[in-house]
Amino acid sequence: MSSEEKMKCIICNSENIVRKKVEEEIKKGRDVVFVPVETLVCQNCGERYYDRRTIQFLEGIEEKVKKEEVNLETVGKVLKVVGI
Template structure:
């Protein structure tokens, strides 16, 4: 991952573990990943490998291939 000294939006960046929520079809996945996070605005930058992982997970969610994922609860829509 290329480390940036300054946020492309405003300020300085630090490497952190963050929680990312991904959606695909009617399913949602939550995962922890490493990202560069701006201390001022919260902008997140992910490595190319991490973005590819996101794409893979979203595709699996859309195809309902969730057998490798650990269920953690249910989601509900409130009208």
């Protein structure tokens, strides 16, 4: 994409869109799996723009997670407030 044809965010119309490493979430039952990917992100509103290759990669990872064909590491735990 040339500098003359800057991409505009479809949500907020900002041209401040940069390539960033983000973590996409894939749900597995009650668990959440974080998958690092690089994608375009609007710096104004946070809207993400995924290219076809990234979407196919995420779909492949999601399938591997379902079939338990990928190594996962526990990175924390989720807590819920109760009794309020």
